[in-house]
Amino acid sequence: MSGTHGTNRTAGPETGPVPPEATQATGETGDRDRALAAVTQRAREVVPEPGVITDHARLRTYECDGLAHYKVTPGLVVIPETVDQLAAVVRACAEHQLPFVARGAGTGLSGGALPRADGVLVVTSRMRTIREVRREDQRAVVEPGVINLDVTRAAAPHGYYYAPDPSSQQICSIGGNVAENSGGAHCLKYGFTTNHVLGAELVTPDGDVVQLGGAAPDAPGYDLLGAVVGSEGTLGIVTAATVRLVRAPEEVRTILAGFASTDHAGAATSAIIGAGIVPAAIEMMDALAIEAAEEAVHCNYPAGAGAVLVIELDGAAVEVEHEFGEVERLCREHEAFELRVATDPAERALIWKGRKSAFAAVGRISPDYIVQDGVIPRTALPEVLRAIADLSESSGVRVANVFHAGDGNLHPLVLFDESVEGAGEAAEKVSGAILDLCIGHGGSITGEHGVGIDKAAYMPRMFNDEDLDTMQLVRCAFDPNSISNPGKVFPTPRLCGEVPGKRKGVHPLQESGLAEVF
Amino acid sequence: MAATTTVDEAARQALASACERVEDATAADEVDGVAPGLVAHPGSTAQVAEVMRAAAGHGLTVVARGRGTKTTWGLPPARADLVVDLSGMDQVLDHAAGDLIVEAQAGTRLSDVQQAVAGARQRLAIDETVSGASVGGTLAAGTSGPGRLATGTMRDLLIGVTVVRADGVVAKAGGRVVKNVAGYDVGKLVHGSFGTLAVVTEALFRLHPLPAARSFVSVPVEDAAHAHRLTQSVVHAQVVPGALEVDIPADGPGTLTVLLEGIVEGVLGRTSSTLDLLGPAAAVSDDAPDGWASYPWPVDAAGDERATALKLTFALSGLADVLEAARDAGTPVHVRGSAGTGVVYGAVPAGTDVAAVSVAVDRLRATCTSHGGSLVVLDAPAAVKQAVDVWGPIPAIDLMRRVKDRFDPDHRLASGRFVGGI
Numbered sequence: 001m002s003g004t005h006g007t008n009r010t011a012g013p014e015t016g017p018v019p020p021e022a023t024q025a026t027g028e029t030g031d032r033d034r035a036l037a038a039v040t041q042r043a044r045e046v047v048p049e050p051g052v053i054t055d056h057a058r059l060r061t062y063e064c065d066g067l068a069h070y071k072v073t074p075g076l077v078v079i080p081e082t083v084d085q086l087a088a089v090v091r092a093c094a095e096h097q098l099p100f101v102a103r104g105a106g107t108g109l110s111g112g113a114l115p116r117a118d119g120v121l122v123v124t125s126r127m128r129t130i131r132e133v134r135r136e137d138q139r140a141v142v143e144p145g146v147i148n149l150d151v152t153r154a155a156a157p158h159g160y161y162y163a164p165d166p167s168s169q170q171i172c173s174i175g176g177n178v179a180e181n182s183g184g185a186h187c188l189k190y191g192f193t194t195n196h197v198l199g200a201e202l203v204t205p206d207g208d209v210v211q212l213g214g215a216a217p218d219a220p221g222y223d224l225l226g227a228v229v230g231s232e233g234t235l236g237i238v239t240a241a242t243v244r245l246v247r248a249p250e251e252v253r254t255i256l257a258g259f260a261s262t263d264h265a266g267a268a269t270s271a272i273i274g275a276g277i278v279p280a281a282i283e284m285m286d287a288l289a290i291e292a293a294e295e296a297v298h299c300n301y302p303a304g305a306g307a308v309l310v311i312e313l314d315g316a317a318v319e320v321e322h323e324f325g326e327v328e329r330l331c332r333e334h335e336a337f338e339l340r341v342a343t344d345p346a347e348r349a350l351i352w353k354g355r356k357s358a359f360a361a362v363g364r365i366s367p368d369y370i371v372q373d374g375v376i377p378r379t380a381l382p383e384v385l386r387a388i389a390d391l392s393e394s395s396g397v398r399v400a401n402v403f404h405a406g407d408g409n410l411h412p413l414v415l416f417d418e419s420v421e422g423a424g425e426a427a428e429k430v431s432g433a434i435l436d437l438c439i440g441h442g443g444s445i446t447g448e449h450g451v452g453i454d455k456a457a458y459m460p461r462m463f464n465d466e467d468l469d470t471m472q473l474v475r476c477a478f479d480p481n482s483i484s485n486p487g488k489v490f491p492t493p494r495l496c497g498e499v500p501g502k503r504k505g506v507h508p509l510q511e512s513g514l515a516e517v518f
Numbered sequence: 519m520a521a522t523t524t525v526d527e528a529a530r531q532a533l534a535s536a537c538e539r540v541e542d543a544t545a546a547d548e549v550d551g552v553a554p555g556l557v558a559h560p561g562s563t564a565q566v567a568e569v570m571r572a573a574a575g576h577g578l579t580v581v582a583r584g585r586g587t588k589t590t591w592g593l594p595p596a597r598a599d600l601v602v603d604l605s606g607m608d609q610v611l612d613h614a615a616g617d618l619i620v621e622a623q624a625g626t627r628l629s630d631v632q633q634a635v636a637g638a639r640q641r642l643a644i645d646e647t648v649s650g651a652s653v654g655g656t657l658a659a660g661t662s663g664p665g666r667l668a669t670g671t672m673r674d675l676l677i678g679v680t681v682v683r684a685d686g687v688v689a690k691a692g693g694r695v696v697k698n699v700a701g702y703d704v705g706k707l708v709h710g711s712f713g714t715l716a717v718v719t720e721a722l723f724r725l726h727p728l729p730a731a732r733s734f735v736s737v738p739v740e741d742a743a744h745a746h747r748l749t750q751s752v753v754h755a756q757v758v759p760g761a762l763e764v765d766i767p768a769d770g771p772g773t774l775t776v777l778l779e780g781i782v783e784g785v786l787g788r789t790s791s792t793l794d795l796l797g798p799a800a801a802v803s804d805d806a807p808d809g810w811a812s813y814p815w816p817v818d819a820a821g822d823e824r825a826t827a828l829k830l831t832f833a834l835s836g837l838a839d840v841l842e843a844a845r846d847a848g849t850p851v852h853v854r855g856s857a858g859t860g861v862v863y864g865a866v867p868a869g870t871d872v873a874a875v876s877v878a879v880d881r882l883r884a885t886c887t888s889h890g891g892s893l894v895v896l897d898a899p900a901a902v903k904q905a906v907d908v909w910g911p912i913p914a915i916d917l918m919r920r921v922k923d924r925f926d927p928d929h930r931l932a933s934g935r936f937v938g939g940i
């Protein structure tokens with residue numbers, strides 16, 4: 001399985017292959033039940049109401065994240081209010097060898113927050129305090145459940161903002177951003193979450209609370225923070241983050257350029273970057289994506305465009321003015337047939353509306369779809385887009401392309417109708433072939449959505465056993481018993497050694513035939 | 519000083535078959551007073567792997583060396599049977615100009631990388647703080663200079679890395695694309711690890727366009743409070759500084775310099791705004807001021823001739839306090855570094871009484887810590903390293919030990935050099 005099905009129209013649990021490991025881990029059910037009961041009791045002692053959920057109907061509301069195709073009802077949901085409560089619950093899990101999964105807002109697109117039936121889902125939604133906004137230091141200290149956009153809202157009165165801006169920024173949490181190393185349209189110029197988080201408080205899988213990094217840069221010792229960011233909740237739970245605030249730019253210009261084809265738009269992208277300009281964002285949409293957006297939000301993009309670019313320049317006013325002239329020239333040189341420039345926030349919002357609604361819009365032209373997140377070197381864009389078009393044509397599966405062109409992060413939307421027999425499988429095949437294309441061009445299987453449960457099976461296509469074993473060393477250092485979000489990121493959970501007797505007999509993945517599922 | 523290591527014949531044989539050039543170490547190969555037995559000069563990742571397997575097979579301790587510009591940094595290793603010298607791995611493997619990435623072997627000099635990419639009007643946006651430094655050494659020591667204000671450190675530029683583990687296994691992490699979240703970011707762990715985790719053999723970096731123009735605006739600073747005020751006015755303004763440095767000698771007035779980079783028109787406009795911010799005493803120059811992108815201590819001094827070299831970090835609101843503390847350290851401290859990011863370097867001259875150095879280190883460390891930062895003694899004469907806490911308190915030291923133990927269970931790599939005796 002790969003990619004995301006339209007969240008409103010997902011295949012239900014009966015048709016979607018639920019990873020069996022997630023539903024029941026071992027044969028030792030009695031032990032697990034006793035462990036779950038013990039942790040539940042401990043949670044009740046330390047976490048105030050209504051922070052412990054055991055009622056089945058309420059547990060089910062947490063059964064999936066943004067990748068709604070996978071569903072597992074968690075064994076227990078705990079919503080702590082403080083780091084001490086959270087640590088106590090994790091400590092209890094450690095004591096009883098019970099798996100736990102962190103969950104922020106549940107918008108993840110790779111199944112990272114998919115619960116465990118035999119474990120605890122630790123939700124950060126009651127840890128939403130912005131503890132400090134320190135203009136003088138250009139820092140904010142926030143709890144993990146704080147919504148991304150709220151950091152910017154809190155910083156705005158000081159003339160600052162929080163730069164990483166996933167499209168989901170109105171709903172996703174900082175904890176989830178840290179875990180996924182989330183990106184956004186403006187990461188081309190400003191970098192990803194990992195470049196903006198300077199410190200974190202981490203509850204380790206043992207239940208200890210450690211401080212990694214801090215307000216100052218370059219904390220001495222290993223950069224454990226660098227490993228934790230992007231580790232998808234497998235190295236512990238982040239309970240606070242110290243983030244960098246960036247000065248709001250003096251000037252912002254947003255340009256919408258219409259081209260005859262993705263080839264032209266791709267060439268324009270390369271020309272802009274080649275000219276030494278680093279725009280804040282360059283986003284591309286192809287004809288099918290434009291059509292979908294048009295139908296959904298009437299964004300009034302240039303009629304007849306085979307592709308559009310949304311280019312945003314920001315910075316000091318003089319620079320933006322000059323670069324704008326360059327970008328305009330380069331777009332025309334690459335046969336842009338229409339250029340529109342937004343100068344005020346309202347016009348800018350209009351241009352972005354089409355782009356930002358694209359995922360949801362595709363849901364209107366297709367009952368189901370898979371979102372991929374592969375990355376390619378930018379120069380390979382035209383070639384890969386053509387190959388995707390060929391794939392689409394030969395398979396009869398429609399693919400809409402919406403993506404971060406500036407950094408080669410594709411989001412092909414593979415469209416299908418689950419009610420048509422074989423359509424899901426055909427879409428899967430195309431989707432997998434697109435990832436292979438990315439890997440074949442020296443790219444990555446995921447640029448920002450994470451591996452989660454969804455792309456774990458693709459990891460061996462990108463990394464060999466030695467690479468994966470080396471990553472596993474990090475995992476084993478933090479979580480030797482593999483209780484922190486097990487089954488995510490890595491295809492075949494390896495045992496760490498030195499921790500005997502945790503799993504006996506046939507590995508649950510094998511036993512449950514997960515290898516066949518993938 | 520530690521005794522010279524002797525390496526037995528069987529180990530020599532094994533190393534010789536792993537790599538063509540294996541030589542007896544000379545005095546020049548000493549690692550901060552520790553005399554190694556042998557030096558191996560592998561020419562490829564595969565050879566480094568062979569060498570590491572041979573070392574593992576014969577229980578040899580290993581210190582990796584790039585260009586040897588910072589071998590005395592940190593604490594001396596407990597032992598160094600073998601130096602793995604990477605200077606033979608000096609190739610820029612790939613420069614994909616259109617993708618703004620470069621791939622180089624670990625022993626490649628930074629200057630050679632810059633030369634390779636300059637033709638495409640690009641740069642690896644890392645300052646060469648010690649002349650002749652290699653890519654791998656810069657990565658392992660985690661050095662950075664003024665440019666970090668705008669473009670970060672190697673931590674932010676590294677997109678892929680190949681390492682050879684202590685057991686000789688070759689592993690890669692990251693990739694060839696700037697945006698990539700597949701798997702753990704092992705590159706981050708290697709950055710600043712002082713060669714204690716694995717031997718870096720190849721690395722991929724994102725590049726930046728070379729700015730068409732640059733200018734330096736400098737102004738004398740009266741005291742710590744003045745430097746602090748000016749720094750705050752620049753960072754909150756709209757001048758988008760490329761660097762914001764202070765240089766404050768122990769015995770005289772200091773200077774604050776703002777670098778502005780970019781397109782000609784932009785630099786002109788922002789230079790004039792910066793002049794306004796810094797006041798009538800400020801002056802513009804096309805050239806970097808003396809000492810730019812270098813440490814306030816002489817980097818070629820050895821042994822007891824070395825200054826005590828400090829790295830001080832702090833949240834920006836602590837700048838005045840840190841500069842003040844340097845003035846009141848009880849002994850002369852020359853401070854220079856990135857006031858705009860809260861990373862400055864301090865030099866206590868060679869020959870300063872050890873007890874006085876110790877007092878200065880304690881005072882400055884207390885100040886940095888109270889502002890959310892730290893103080894590390896990067897280098898110092900042996901007596902100073904013995905007398906002071908070189909690395910200082912490390913909050914997550916237990917986890918770090920666990921990482922070390924997983925990567926290098928026999929503590930083969932530069933053991934003792936890093937935090938907490940790692």
Ligand SMILES: Cc1cc2nc3c(=O)[nH]c(=O)nc-3n(C[C@H](O)[C@H](O)[C@H](O)COP(=O)(O)OP(=O)(O)OC[C@H]3O[C@@H](n4cnc5c(N)ncnc54)[C@H](O)[C@@H]3O)c2cc1C
Pocket residue numbers: 065066101102103104105106107108109111112113124144165166167168171172173174175176177178179180181182183184185232233234236237238239359448449485
């Ligand atoms: C419409 C839409 C648009 C999106 N656009 C983007 C985009 O532009 N760029 C982008 O990068 N992503 C995007 N995403 C994906 C998603 O929003 C991000 O991955 C986001 O960071 C997830 O945050 P969350 O709070 O929802 O995390 P969740 O989904 O709750 O969790 C995500 C992962 O983080 C772990 N986790 C959560 N909190 C913690 C914690 N405190 N400590 C440790 N681990 C934790 C979970 O275990 C899980 O593995 C989009 C999603 C949607 C639905």
